[in-house]
Amino acid sequence: MPMPEFFxxxxxxxxxxxxxxxxxxxxxxxxxxxxxxxxxxxxxxAGGIAHSVLGGMGAAVYFGIDPLLGALVAAILAALLIGxxxxxxxxxxxxxxGALWAIGMAVGILFISRTPGYxxxxxxxxxxxxxxxxxxxxxxxxxxxxxxxxxVVAFYRQFVAVAFDEEFARLRGVxxxxxxxxxxxxxxxxxxxxxxxxxxxxxxxxxTLPAAVAGQWTQSIAGMMLTATLLGAAxxxxxxxxxxxxxxxxxxxxxxLAGALYVVSALIAGARARYRARRAALQRVAGGxxxxxxxxxxx
Amino acid sequence: MTAVIDIQGLRFAYAEATVLExxxxxxxxxxxxxxxxxxxxxxxxLLKLILGLLEPQAGRIRVLGHxxxxxxxRLGYVPQYPAFPRDFPIRVEDVVLMGRLGTGHGxxxxxxxxxxxxxxxxxxxxxxxxxxxxxxxQIGTLSGGQMQRVLLARALVGDPAIxxxxxxxxxxxxxxxxxxxDLLATLNRRMTIIVVSHDIAFISGYVxxxxxxxxxxxxxxxxxxxxxxxxxxxxxxxxxxxxxxSHAHGHEHSHGHSHADVHGQAQPxxxxxxxxxxxxxHA
Numbered sequence: 001m002p003m004p005e006f007f008x009x010x011x012x013x014x015x016x017x018x019x020x021x022x023x024x025x026x027x028x029x030x031x032x033x034x035x036x037x038x039x040x041x042x043x044x045x046a047g048g049i050a051h052s053v054l055g056g057m058g059a060a061v062y063f064g065i066d067p068l069l070g071a072l073v074a075a076i077l078a079a080l081l082i083g084x085x086x087x088x089x090x091x092x093x094x095x096x097x098g099a100l101w102a103i104g105m106a107v108g109i110l111f112i113s114r115t116p117g118y119x120x121x122x123x124x125x126x127x128x129x130x131x132x133x134x135x136x137x138x139x140x141x142x143x144x145x146x147x148x149x150x151x152v153v154a155f156y157r158q159f160v161a162v163a164f165d166e167e168f169a170r171l172r173g174v175x176x177x178x179x180x181x182x183x184x185x186x187x188x189x190x191x192x193x194x195x196x197x198x199x200x201x202x203x204x205x206x207x208t209l210p211a212a213v214a215g216q217w218t219q220s221i222a223g224m225m226l227t228a229t230l231l232g233a234a235x236x237x238x239x240x241x242x243x244x245x246x247x248x249x250x251x252x253x254x255x256x257l258a259g260a261l262y263v264v265s266a267l268i269a270g271a272r273a274r275y276r277a278r279r280a281a282l283q284r285v286a287g288g289x290x291x292x293x294x295x296x297x298x299x
Numbered sequence: 300m301t302a303v304i305d306i307q308g309l310r311f312a313y314a315e316a317t318v319l320e321x322x323x324x325x326x327x328x329x330x331x332x333x334x335x336x337x338x339x340x341x342x343x344x345l346l347k348l349i350l351g352l353l354e355p356q357a358g359r360i361r362v363l364g365h366x367x368x369x370x371x372x373r374l375g376y377v378p379q380y381p382a383f384p385r386d387f388p389i390r391v392e393d394v395v396l397m398g399r400l401g402t403g404h405g406x407x408x409x410x411x412x413x414x415x416x417x418x419x420x421x422x423x424x425x426x427x428x429x430x431x432x433x434x435x436x437q438i439g440t441l442s443g444g445q446m447q448r449v450l451l452a453r454a455l456v457g458d459p460a461i462x463x464x465x466x467x468x469x470x471x472x473x474x475x476x477x478x479x480x481d482l483l484a485t486l487n488r489r490m491t492i493i494v495v496s497h498d499i500a501f502i503s504g505y506v507x508x509x510x511x512x513x514x515x516x517x518x519x520x521x522x523x524x525x526x527x528x529x530x531x532x533x534x535x536x537x538x539x540x541x542x543x544x545s546h547a548h549g550h551e552h553s554h555g556h557s558h559a560d561v562h563g564q565a566q567p568x569x570x571x572x573x574x575x576x577x578x579x580x581h582a
Contacts, residue, residue: 039384039387039388153411154410154411155410156411156412157396157397157400157411157412157413158400158409160389160393160397161397161400164383164387164389164394164397165381165382165383165397166382167352167378167382168376168378168382168397168453169397169400170352171350171352171371171372171374171376172372172397172398172400172401172457173371173372173400173401174400174401215388218388219388219389219390219437220388220389220390220393221388221389223388224388
């Protein structure tokens with residue numbers, strides 16, 4: 001049994017406590033921002049931001065700056081560029097996302113290849129290394145979490161309105177372009193928050209899967225946020241625990257757990273929707289009219 | 300009576316295609332205006348110009364004495380199709396609450412949660428559209444008619460001076476259509492209403508004036524519609540039939556109507572448009 005080994009190590013090993021904390025801090029980001037990525041269907045956009053981040057990390061390593069700072073700058077620039085193109089031309093952003101995706105990675109790899117001794121960092125940038133999160137970066141992550149929390153709590157109504165119905169939000173005087181760009185900046189911040197845990201290639205799964213599962217079982221964005229945060233915390237913690245004894249990489253373990261949860265949840269939600277549709281149909285046949293179109297379509 | 304909407308010399312084109320030209324229209328306070336015309340005749344575009352969602356290439360629009368952008372928080376809008384996915388995780392109450400955005404003042408009115416006054420207004424608006432029992436329902440579970448009532452409540456909850464509806468009954472059955480228009484007739488006692496429809500026969504029992512739009516305005520009053528006008532409007536040979544008009548759902552208008560059925564017009568979404576003029580009998 002690998003679990004007791006993990007818990008006894010957790011009690012004595014500082015690095016493992018820091019890893020657990022890093023996973024929890026990343027969960028808050030995936031819970032606050034993930035629901036918007038899912039309901040607004042911008043997962044591809046978030047993927048583009050995540051991959052373009054390697055350019056910033058590579059440049060930061062080359063110039064001897066903290067790679068997470070480079071990642072943050074690159075992520076925000078990519079978000080504003082993609083968002084600006086969509087707002088200005090109303091179309092064509094997917095080509096730009098694809099280009100930024102590849103160009104960012106190419107720039108990053110060129111910088112890293114020119115930096116002696118940093119080639120091993122590449123793997124941890126790409127796939128994360130939760131066991132090597134320094135305390136300084138935990139503070140950095142906590143700061144980003146606080147920023148996300150304050151922004152989302154202050155403008156929850158506007159974010160939901162823009163995600164739900166941009167045209168109506170505009171008619172109510174909500175500055176839609178501003179909040180759309182702000183949402184993309186929040187996505188950028190969240191990507192950076194998760195890089196240390198699962199790496200930039202796997203970020204997109206942690207950003208979307210817990211929120212998508214939450215969306216199958218909740219009836220509001222706020223409920224989705226709470227559920228996705230708790231699911232994210234459970235997934236990162238159990239992924240860390242499961243990977244510890246067999247010495248597997250934690251990032252991919254977390255992502256596979258999230259993928260398995262998503263498949264199981266989707267199957268159960270689908271079965272529930274079919275059951276409800278059948279029951280509604282039976283009620284219609286049995287006694288006049290039932291709830292009509294009462295069955296919720298499968299998500 | 301004062302004009303709440305004043306449009307002069309309006310022209311609008313999407314890229315190369317001119318949709319509206321030389322549109323002049325003045326709408327008075329308290330009117331119930333029906334805007335009719337063929338598909339792609341520019342009805343929805345004109346609404347979007349009034350709402351400030353589109354900018355005209357030429358001409359001038361004044362709404363409540365201001366530019367459309369400045370006035371639009373005092374307008375209520377019900378779109379033809381819901382612009383949101385039906386599987387969005389949201390309850391009816393939260394959808395209608397969005398109609399309260401922009402009613403707060405200062406920075407503190409814009410951040411944080413909705414106030415209890417907003418929730419009170421939502422309950423009131425849902426009662427008014429006879430949908431109070433839907434407040435806790437998930438939007439994905441609503442029928443077409445229920446959804447239309449919720450969208451109407453969302454438009455009303457901001458206490459608009461003008462209510463603008465784009466084919467509010469395109470996706471619901473006829474009995475429900477009558478109920479919605481009865482509701483609009485009641486609302487018209489306290490606000491100006493503009494409603495787009497493809498069905499002149501139906502709305503003529505409710506509206507105080509009909510404007511016919513096909514690229515430009517062809518007529519401004521119900522009394523003007525005759526065979527020639529309908530020809531111009533729909534560009535087709537029309538067959539007119541005169542008969543006593545009565546609605547199945549039985550509201551109060553029993554005077555004679557004459558119908559003009561328009562045939563041959565391509566109408567992918569709607570049945571063949573039927574035009575009627577009020578108070579006249581054309582043979």
